[in-house]
Amino acid sequence: MWADAFARHPSADWYIGYEADTYVLWPSLFRFLSTQDPTKEQIFGCASILVANQEVFANGGCPYVISGALMRATYGKDPHFAQRFEDDVVNSCCGDAELSIALRKSATVPIKRLGDAGARFNGERPREVLFEEGNWCTPVLSFHHVTSEEVNWLSGVEREIRTRSNGTVLYSSFFDYVTPPELKLALDVIENARNASGVDLNPTLDKWEAFSGSDHHVKQASRANGAEGCKKQCLESGECTSWVWSKADQDADGECHTMHDGVRVGKEYKGTGTRTSGWIAKEVASFKSRHACKAPPSA
Structure with missing residues (x-):
């Protein structure tokens, strides 16, 4: 060729x-x-x-x-x-x-x-x-x-x-x-100071894998009994934009991974076991603001 x-x-x-x-x-x-x-x-x-x-x-x-x-x-x-x-x-x-x-x-x-x-x-x-x-x-x-x-x-x-x-x-x-519609709505509320009534500012998606544990900017948190426990760890840690809770069918609890100073939307999870992902809209908005493009290259 x-x-x-x-x-x-x-x-x-x-x-x-x-x-x-x-x-x-x-x-x-x-x-x-x-x-x-x-x-x-x-x-x-x-x-x-x-x-x-x-x-x-x-x-x-x-x-x-x-x-x-x-x-x-x-x-x-x-x-x-x-x-x-x-x-x-x-x-x-x-x-x-x-x-x-x-x-x-x-x-x-x-x-x-x-x-x-x-x-x-x-x-x-x-x-x-x-x-x-x-x-x-x-x-x-x-x-x-x-x-x-x-x-x-x-x-x-x-x-x-x-x-x-x-x-x-x-x-x-x-x-x-x-951006998933749920996260887009949450970001719109935060970035434009809109009324947050009825809007989940920390949206979650089941059967979704936002990122893998081997991605950059990812930390392994403590194991959690459920997705809410993983979300809580993300909320309590600095600059955590998103989290993924993964559990094998035979396990009583699952692994929790959190992403910091980076964002990945990810993909639908079609494997065995459970994958639940979520985003912290406030931290995603902060990430976008911190890295605002003031003079990006044109080529």
């Missing part, structure tokens, strides 16, 4: 690959690439590690971008470049990994890491993004694992955001669009 792409367009500045279930914010990606140097041998994308040999590669779930200089230093110099790595590809789990590794190691000067793009390249679904200080005010270039319905929805959301943000789409731009 890449040999054919190079043969058809040998003088291109950039070569971009992505998977069918990836949504790319093309104007944002092109704007970012306009600030980069295509004459430098480099690869951009979501960094992953191939476990077998601990090599870094650009995950195919995000757009991965190869500079023209790197393509000319590899495919351009050796017409049989792809064939040299056929055995590696056959014996590997991941073609995207073998491509990145081959390109990195075959550069004029071997490349040790992917190009610096901050958090711009994202490999998560919109609701499964971990919103944190490191990405909140950063332009987002992609979402992964999206369905055809989500592609249509994202397209409409992207157009709406661009009409009111000078064309810049940040991670934070999407937050209000992925």
Whole structure:
């Protein structure tokens, strides 16, 4: 594929690959690439590690971008470049990994890491993004694992955001669009000083996993007999935006995890046992306020 792409367009500045279930914010990606140097041998994308040999590669779930200089230093110099790595590809789990590794190691000067793009390249679904200080005010270039319905929805959301943000789409731009209705209502009450009568300011969702215990900004709290006990621990700890209570069917109580200075909406839980998640709207609003985007990058 890449040999054919190079043969058809040998003088291109950039070569971009992505998977069918990836949504790319093309104007944002092109704007970012306009600030980069295509004459430098480099690869951009979501960094992953191939476990077998601990090599870094650009995950195919995000757009991965190869500079023209790197393509000319590899495919351009050796017409049989792809064939040299056929055995590696056959014996590997991941073609995207073998491509990145081959390109990195075959550069004029071997490349040790992917190009610096901050958090711009994202490999998560919109609701499964971990919103944190490191990405909140950063332009987002992609979402992964999206369905055809989500592609249509994202397209409409992207157009709406661009009409009111000078064309810049940040991670934070999407937050209000992925927030559960219960949390959105609670945030509206708090952020606009509305009447809170009848509104649950600490909304809870059953059969929902807002985050996992291994996510960043997560602390393991004491075991709890029920979801309310987990919520109580979150309310009593500092800057706790959300919590997840998980219990196996055979256990009398369950694990409680809390998230601090970060927010993740998460996904429906379809496994065994119980998952209940909740958010503390006051702390979510505080997180948004503390990290307000005053002068975000435009690309």
